[in-house]
Amino acid sequence: MIVVDIIIILFLLSGTFFFFVGVVGLLRMPNVFTRMHATTKCDTMGAGLIFAGLIMWQGFSFISANILLILIFVWLTNPTAAHAIAKTAYKRMEDSLEIEDSE
Amino acid sequence: MNKKYGAILFFILIFIFWFVLSFEISITIAVIGFLVSSMVVFFNYDLIFNSQEITKLTIRTIVRFFVLIFILVINIIKSNIEVAKIVLSKKMPIDPGFVKIKQKLKKELNQALFANAITLTPGTLTVDMNHEEIVVHGLVKEKVKHLEGSSLEKAFLDLEEKKHD
Structure with missing residues (x-):
């Protein structure tokens, strides 16, 4: 069981690490969009790793199914919220921005 | 109806x-x-x-859907580590900017899912979308250009494809 515990602790620690990176990115990045990258993104990975650790700790049960549902919910709503903020910022300064084509 | x-x-x-x-x-x-x-x-x-x-539920589409989820998770992990490296490095080598990419998907639900998948992947952020193109903001512009023809886009196109059903 000790091996499983160590794996769980590693998952929780790396999840916390990604949250930490998100906060550092929020403080260091220069403008709205780049800050969005740092925060919303490290949230997905941090929350994902922490929930994965919790599922392992709980084992195969009804509660871990619930945690999985919460994870899916976070992963569906997080980009939606990020998109809403980004689109508002984009619409407000659309004229002054440069857009490149992919080719 | x-x-x-x-x-x-x-x-x-x-x-x-x-x-x-x-x-x-x-x-x-x-x-x-x-x-x-x-x-x-x-x-x-x-x-x-x-x-x-809604894409018709057959064994094929369900398998493709799980392949898609798998590719998405791999992409998320890879680019998360890249973004973490950029944030923690001393100089922060970023080259932010907007890039337009072509919309290849036909169904509106799949378009929304693809935009969400782009936003979920770190380093790329969908800001605007219509039936012809998607405007994506990238932390590093080169990464967004690689999105076209990437395995993620191919997985979505496979999901939409009808001729095998």
């Missing part, structure tokens, strides 16, 4: 979801769940998409 079918599907989905979240099965809980989920469906009726939007 199609919308009604979609509404019924949506109702069944959230009714099951209600039972998963409430730990027990009893008459009271079933009645409350029925009332709440029919109210949710009623108030969100204009948001429900047509049943034509």
Whole structure:
């Protein structure tokens, strides 16, 4: 069981690490969009790793199914919220921005 | 007619979801769940998409859907580590900017899912979208240009493809 515990602790620690990176990115990045990258993104990975650790700790049960549902919910709503903020910022300064084509 | 079918599907989905979240099965809980989920469906009726939007459920599409999820998770892990490296490095080698990429998907539901998948992947952020193009903001512009013809886009195109069904 000790091996499983160590794996769980590693998952929780790396999840916390990604949250930490998100906060550092929020403080260091220069403008709205780049800050969005740092925060919303490290949230997905941090929350994902922490929930994965919790599922392992709980084992195969009804509660871990619930945690999985919460994870899916976070992963569906997080980009939606990020998109809403980004689109508002984009619409407000659309004229002054440069857009490149992919080719 | 199609919308009604979609509404019924949506109702069944959230009714099951209600039972998963409430730990027990009893008459009271079933009645409350029925009332709440029919109210949710009623108030969100204009948001429900047509049943034509939903890709037909066959074994092939389900397998493709899981392949898609797998590719997405791998992409998320890879680019998360890249973004973490950029944030923690001393100089922060970023080259932010907007890039337009072509919209190749036809169904609106799949377009929305693809935009969400782009946003979920660190380093890229969908800001605007219509039927012809997607405007993506990238932390490093080169990464966005690699999106076209990437394995993620291919997985979405496979999901939409009809000729094998």
